[in-house]
Amino acid sequence: MEFLKDLFLYPGFLFGFVLGGLLEGFKRKLKARMQLRKGPPVTQPFYDLSKLLLKNITKPYRISSFTYLLIPFVPTAALLVGLLIMPYPFYQEKSSFSFDLILIFYLTELPLLSQIIFGYFSNSPYGMIGAARAGQMFFYYNGVFIMVITTLCLLEGPPYSFCLKSIAEAWDPLDVLIKILTIPFFVFSVLAKLKLNPFSIPDAEAEILKGPLTEASGVALALFKLNYLLELAIFGSLFAFFYLPVLKTSPTIGLILILLGAFFLFFIFALVENATARLRLSQFSALYLKFLIPLATLILVITWVFKNW
Amino acid sequence: MFLDAIKQFLRYSQKKSLWVFHVNTGSCNGCDIEILALFSSKYDAERFGIKLVGSPKHADILLVTGPVTTKSRDPLLRAYDMMPKPKAVVSVGVCSLSGGVFAKSYNVLGPVDNFIPVHVYVGGCSAHPNMILEGILRAAQILCEEEELWSF
Amino acid sequence: MFLGFSVGVLFLGALISALFYRINSPKFHGSLAFLTSAVALYFLNLTFFEFIKAGEFSWHLPLFRWIRDFINLDLIFKANGLNLFFALFGAYVSVGINLYAIKYMTHEKEGFGRFYAFIQLFIGSYLGLTLSENLFWSYVFFELTGLCSYQLIAFWYQSDLSSFSAKKAFLMTHIAGYGFLLGALVFTLSPDPKVYQDLILAGVLIAVLAKSVQWPLYTWIPYAMNAPTPVSALLHAACLVKCGVYLLFKFYLLLGGFPEFWKNLLIYLGMFSSLMGVLFALKQADVKKLLAYHTVSQIGYMVSGIGLGTSLGLASSLFHTLNHALFKGLLFLVAGILQQATHTRDLSLMGGLASKLPKTTVLYLIGAASISGIPGFNGFVSKWMFYQAAIEANHPLAAALGLFISTLTTLSFIKVLDTAFLGKLDEKNKQLSEKPFYLMITGGIILAIPCVVFGLFPQIAITFLINPALSLLNLREVNISFYQLPTVLIGALFILFLGLGILIYFTWLKPKEIIKETEVFKGGEDEPVFNPTADDFVADIENRLANFYKKADPDQYLLKICSFIEGLILKVYTTVKKLEQIWSKPC
Structure with a gap:
């Protein structure tokens, strides 16, 4: 019973869904206000999602309809597990694994992988191009993201471990400096992970429609949207865990800090999205391979040297 | 009681989230530009939850501009076929109503409602963005009243 | 006693196959090989239970007693944690692959006796190498495996490419033999091996580089793919390439640990060759070459794990050795089915095969999920142990590289899945049927079951197979109790959600008939303008790294x-x- 409550209410489904939806709505509203528009209501993502549940499905010929729905469904389960293993306030006693960060990393890869598979599965030419683009981006931004999380893991210790809790609890002056250094890299890699504007290459609306999701409709599209919202919630709270003293304060303030951090991250995202245009894939790869990956590796090495000195 | 509330919310969200797919069946691009103006800062259709989508498989409402030509008939029928139910069609501009100045041209087959059922007609050459907006919202009303929704 | 039998029965089988080479029947030779390997596995299992009950024991066969004063040439098979671990998974994988080969080889016209004689000789000498305690016999068996590899790669010796590849593989794995010989000679002849351990380790390192395909001596393995697929699966994925890793463990045991310099060298060498392997794998369009480069990259994890020197590091290395034999063997078997079904190895000529070969697709998905480390499959467990060990041992760069390589592995297997199994079905594959491949699929299932079992319950493998080896190496036993909860939780959740989803699908979505079939949206065109193939999948990465590929x-x-x-x-x-x-x- 307790477990079902965790799964469906607080750190699980409802919390992730509501937080993700509000973050998306907040970002859309903010973007509209920055362009001097009124913008959709903050609750717009919920309307979109529930409308998709009402719609029928039109799927391409000669495709198993079971697999059509299964592909977006698997990462939903994975992301719920991802939410359950994060040490949220009021819940952290139950989630003390020493390797949660690796598990979160692997589980948050799954939504993108499902999209890449879906793009080819649906036989759509746009889907195939979008999937190939998404796959190639996956190569570059994960390099940065991995360097960032490994750097952050070096803060508390030795002994070091891939533990989100120990990162959230590391607040020495040197730690704070390193944390601040890694913020831009985190923001860049998460921008690419969430396919937001300068890096919205896989679903570039003007060229390849909706990329891998071109053939998704009805419940399948709703599940993809739900995955996206859960991802937003995970990355928003991951930002708060990394860069705000969430676990250092009382649980109530910690929860408020998580919300504040997530909304702040999406404020930055709205700014970046409004200020930039979409890059080409080759520009994107040049940016990551020539600047971001080497710099992130450099920060990792510097931190390592400092910690052993 | 609880189920009724959910049903009401789903019905309401149908009205609040309208994804629009736009097909040009041979118009002079006048209406198309007005449709683009719809999503600019001045008219801001996004405040009603209206969004242009790239794939008919995501769409609720089909916006058709221009008379149906020989070349564009099949793509129009295909796009209409691909849209999942519930769906509505809004024909925009006088050409799509009657053929307009292109009527009886050698390559024009006729107005849109000869080929697919049209729910809302928006006149004008070219149609005014405010009118198009109102047309889409009327179409939303029609979508909302449609009875055969699979979830219920 | 059973130790000797398990090796002997395979040599006997090889002899029978060679003697009756005139019986030109794939069924006869194939079932003989399957039988002998199954008997060997059975004997090894008996030994294993005896070992668990009674501890270490050995089996002596006195040979060449007259030279005894000068050099000890007794054949000694020893059953300890390490030897049995390597022998057991080799025998298990060979059973599955031999079953597969019975059907696979029916496509050939001749040479069955030759093929199965060398296959059985290979399995026998691999078991001999892993079980043998006497370094002289280890060397003999080590070279025998290389010889079998040469003969088996050159199975189609009439084709120039095959014979060239065989020569290349033989020459380069022969370097490994000299390295091992150097190490073994110095170890046995010197009064105190600790003094000369640098020399010994240099020899062993050469053996590892050439035999276990590490940078820069891995270049023979892409060529070795011109062999029949069971050979690629058994030799170049599961067993032969593990000989080098086994030697590293053996000398770790003999020398009682490695010095600091060699440890660091092994860690970064392993990670570097892993990175190289995976980068080259990414751009391959030939499915077997892609798998071959992944062998390079996965063995990098094992070498690196040994270099970490901690208990968790060595455990991850051992566990990955086992897992790699299972999932890479499985992936090769799938590649063989693809090759026989479509008569090509080029990914860009395949596509849409999932609808025609559904069971093969499921096997492929299990293998691919395991090798890319999707949680819930065995690859994730051993890779996670590696990352954890690396960062605990204060090598964060190795941990980060390991994670990065893992994402690249995922990408290249997604590429195979998308371009071979999904996408557009080719016209000439429309008539394909899965019926003729059922025996081959059964062989694959034998390898696929442990992938899932060890992924969900890794503690089975760890307590019974890995902890005995670790305690032999004087290391703390790995306690993975903290791993139990989340795996069970994840497994339970996935099953719960999948069950729920399937229930909803069949009770709600399907009867309502809301799913309608239409065409694919092509933007109004009649035919799509652009048909992407496997070559386009990573085109940007290839362009970006073109210089690297040329120079590296x-x-x-x-x-x-x-x-x-x-x-x-x-x-x-x-x-x-x-x-x-x-x-x-x-x-």
Whole structure:
């Protein structure tokens, strides 16, 4: 019973869904206000999602309809597990694994992988191009993201471990400096992970429609949207865990800090999205391979040297 | 009681989230530009939850501009076929109503409602963005009243 | 006693196959090989239970007693944690692959006796190498595996490419033999091996580089893919390439640990060759070559794990060795089915096969999920142990590289899944049926079951197979109790959600008939303008790294070194010849 409550209410489904939806709505509203528009209501993502549940499905010929729905469904389960293993306030006693960060990393890869598979599965030419683009981006931004999380893991210790809790609890002056250094890299890699504007290459609306999701409709599209919202919630709270003293304060303030951090991250995202245009894939790869990956590796090495000195 | 509330919310969200797919069946691009103006800062259709989508498989409402030509008939029928139910069609501009100045041209087959059922007609050459907006919202009303929704 | 039987029965089988080579029946030779390997596995299992009950024991066969004062040539098979671990998974994988080969080889016309004789000889000598305690016999078995590899790669010896590949593989794995010989000689002849351990380790390292396909001596393995697929699966994925890893463990045991310098070298060498392997794998369009480069990259994890030197590091290395044998063997079997079904190895000529070969697709998905480390499959467990060990041992760069390589592995297997199994079905594959491949699929299932079982319950493998080996190496036993909860939780959740989803699908979505079939949206065109193939999947990465690919291929540098040595020898030879002419001139 307790477990079902965790799964469906607080750190699980409802919390992730509501937080993700509000973050998306907040970002859309903010973007509209920055362009001097009124913008959709903050609750717009919920309307979109529930409308998709009402719609029928039109799927391409000669495709198993079971697999059509299964592909977006698997990462939903994975992301719920991802939410359950994060040490949220009021819940952290139950989630003390020493390797949660690796598990979160692997589980948050799954939504993108499902999209890449879906793009080819649906036989759509746009889907195939979008999937190939998404796959190639996956190569570059994960390099940065991995360097960032490994750097952050070096803060508390030795002994070091891939533990989100120990990162959230590391607040020495040197730690704070390193944390601040890694913020831009985190923001860049998460921008690419969430396919937001300068890096919205896989679903570039003007060229390849909706990329891998071109053939998704009805419940399948709703599940993809739900995955996206859960991802937003995970990355928003991951930002708060990394860069705000969430676990250092009382649980109530910690929860408020998580919300504040997530909304702040999406404020930055709205700014970046409004200020930039979409890059080409080759520009994107040049940016990551020539600047971001080497710099992130450099920060990792510097931190390592400092910690052993 | 609880189920009724959910049903009401789903019905309401149908009205609040309208994804629009736009097909040009041979118009002079006048209406198309007005449709683009719809999503600019001045008219801001996004405040009603209206969004242009790239794939008919995501769409609720089909916006058709221009008379149906020989070349564009099949793509129009295909796009209409691909849209999942519930769906509505809004024909925009006088050409799509009657053929307009292109009527009886050698390559024009006729107005849109000869080929697919049209729910809302928006006149004008070219149609005014405010009118198009109102047309889409009327179409939303029609979508909302449609009875055969699979979830219920 | 059973130890000797398990090796002997395979040698006997090889002899029978060789003697009755005139019986040109794939069924006869194939079932013989399957039978002998199954018997060997059974004997090994008996030994294993005896070992768990009674501890270590060994089996002596006195040989060449008259030379005993000079050198000990007794054949000694020892059953300890390490030896049995390597022997057991080798025997298990060979059973599955032999079952597969019975059907696979029916496509050939001749050479069954030769093929199965060498397959059984190979399995026998692999078991001999892993079980043997005497370094002399280890060396003999080690070279025998290389010889079998040569003969088996050259199975289609009429084709130039095959015989060239066989020669290349034989020459390069022969370097490994000299390395092992150096290490073994120094170890046995020196009074205190600790003093000369640098020399010994240099020899072993050469053996590892060449036999276990590490940078820069991995260039033979892509060529070795011109062999029949069971050979690629058994030799170049599961067993032969693990010989080097086994030697590292063996010398770790004999020397009682490695010095600091060698540890660091192993860690970064392993990670570097892993990165190289995976980058080259990414751009391959030939499915077997892609898998071959992944062998390079996965063995990098094992070498690196040994270098970490901690208990968790060595455990991750051992566990990954086992897992790699299972999932890579499985993936090769799938590649063989694809090859026989479509008569090509080129990914860009396949596509949409999932609808025609659904069971094969499921096997592929299990293998791919395991190798890319999707949580819930065995690859994730051993990779996670590696990351954890690396960062605990204060090597964060190795941990980060390991994670990065893992994402690249995922990408390249997604590429295979998308371009071979999904996408557009080719016209010529429309008539394909899965029926003829059922026996081959059964062989794959034998390898697929442990992938899932060890992924969900890794503690089975860890307590029974890995902890005995660790305690032999004087290391703390790995306690993975903290791993139990989340795996069970994840497994339970996935099953719960999948069950829920399937229930909703069949009770709600399907009966309502809301799913309608339409065409694919092509933007109003009749035919899509662009049909992406496997070559387009990572086109940008290939362009971006074009210079790297051109310069990083070690073959060109190896050739330069070769021609340099050749020039030197030629110079010496010409001078000697000239001097000879001067002297032999009548005065």
